Amino acid sequence: MRDKLCLVTGANSGIGRATAEELARRGATVVMLCRDRGRGEAARARIATRVDGARLELLIADLASQRSVRRAAEEFKSAHPRLDVLINNAGVFWGRRQVTGDGLEATFAINHLGHFLLTQLLEEELKASAPSRIVNVSSSAYKAARLNLADLQSERGYDAMRAYGNSKLANILFTYELARRLDGSGVTANCLHPGVVRTRIGRNAPPLIWLFFLVMKPLLLSPAKGAATTVYLATSPEVERVSGKYFVKQVPQPTAARTYTEETARRLWEISEKLTDLTAADPTA
Numbered sequence: 476m477r478d479k480l481c482l483v484t485g486a487n488s489g490i491g492r493a494t495a496e497e498l499a500r501r502g503a504t505v506v507m508l509c510r511d512r513g514r515g516e517a518a519r520a521r522i523a524t525r526v527d528g529a530r531l532e533l534l535i536a537d538l539a540s541q542r543s544v545r546r547a548a549e550e551f552k553s554a555h556p557r558l559d560v561l562i563n564n565a566g567v568f569w570g571r572r573q574v575t576g577d578g579l580e581a582t583f584a585i586n587h588l589g590h591f592l593l594t595q596l597l598e599e600e601l602k603a604s605a606p607s608r609i610v611n612v613s614s615s616a617y618k619a620a621r622l623n624l625a626d627l628q629s630e631r632g633y634d635a636m637r638a639y640g641n642s643k644l645a646n647i648l649f650t651y652e653l654a655r656r657l658d659g660s661g662v663t664a665n666c667l668h669p670g671v672v673r674t675r676i677g678r679n680a681p682p683l684i685w686l687f688f689l690v691m692k693p694l695l696l697s698p699a700k701g702a703a704t705t706v707y708l709a710t711s712p713e714v715e716r717v718s719g720k721y722f723v724k725q726v727p728q729p730t731a732a733r734t735y736t737e738e739t740a741r742r743l744w745e746i747s748e749k750l751t752d753l754t755a756a757d758p759t760a
């Protein structure tokens with residue numbers, strides 16, 4: 476991975492930090508997108524002590540704020556004309572409905588929309604690096620989804636598991652649609668379930684989920700193991716030309732039939748463009 480530039484969102488904790496560390500170990504320059512400078516600096520310092528000569532940069536952005544995402548994308552572009560690997564990893568699991576400063580339900584806004592916007596804003600840099608890769612960290616929790624495109628903000632009732640599942644289904648639909656749209660560009664897009672991993676994801680989740688993570692802690696995967704499929708998709712020559720797939724334990728797996736409905740993916744894309752004030756003609760508007 477020497478000479479490769481990778482951007483990892485949510486790189487200060489859990490799977491994202493382990494991913495950043497492993498990519499740095501393999502020689503990549505890693506841009507760590509974190510929302511809090513202090514936590515980002517602490518993660519960068521930790522990786523630097525564990526990986527000799529680690530090349531790490533910090534990029535501060537709150538994925539809940541589209542303004543912040545746009546500012547970060549501009550900051551990235553002013554420093555880098557290209558990007559080899561974009562890893563959309565950051566995620567939240569909120570027990571209660573929260574609304575972002577942009578007026579959007581937070582789980583959907585952070586897990587899907589923030590990454591949708593970031594990816595669109597960095598598309599030219601990814602194309603400039605082709606062959607290049609986009610890796611979206613989804614979850615098998617997508618199976619709990621009941622995606623209602625008319626109520627993406629969960630205004631008609633909030634169920635935490637469903638909201639999280641919907642956002643993870645959106646990650647898959649986004650990946651498949653992205654792969655279709657990027658076909659022939661040299662940029663691949665894949666997604667994955669990392670396994671059930673010992674991280675901080677459960678801390679704001681409903682009590683039962685939080686308890687599950689607490690009780691099961693010793694049996695869960697370590698963050699390094701949880702990062703293995705992400706790292707594989709970001710680095711392995713085996714998947715250089717593979718696109719539009721969902722991986723579990725480094726193996727492509729079929730997803731539920733509804734994830735392959737192109738009409739749903741296209742409509743989600745269009746709604747996401749509207750909610751992020753993007754148009755095909757002017758992606759930086």
Ligand SMILES: NC(=O)c1ccc[n+]([C@@H]2O[C@H](COP(=O)([O-])OP(=O)(O)OC[C@H]3O[C@@H](n4cnc5c(N)ncnc54)[C@H](OP(=O)(O)O)[C@@H]3O)[C@@H](O)[C@H]2O)c1
Binds near residue numbers: 489509539
């Ligand atoms: N752990 C599992 O068992 C599991 C299973 C399936 C899928 N996943 C997926 O794995 C991914 C990583 O989660 P994790 O388990 O490693 O959890 P984690 O330890 O809680 O890490 C989540 C990361 O996302 C960041 N983040 C949250 N909100 C953000 C925002 N508004 N802007 C920017 N960054 C934000 C967090 O930053 P802060 O530290 O500042 O909050 C943190 O760095 C998620 O997409 C999750 O859905 C996890």
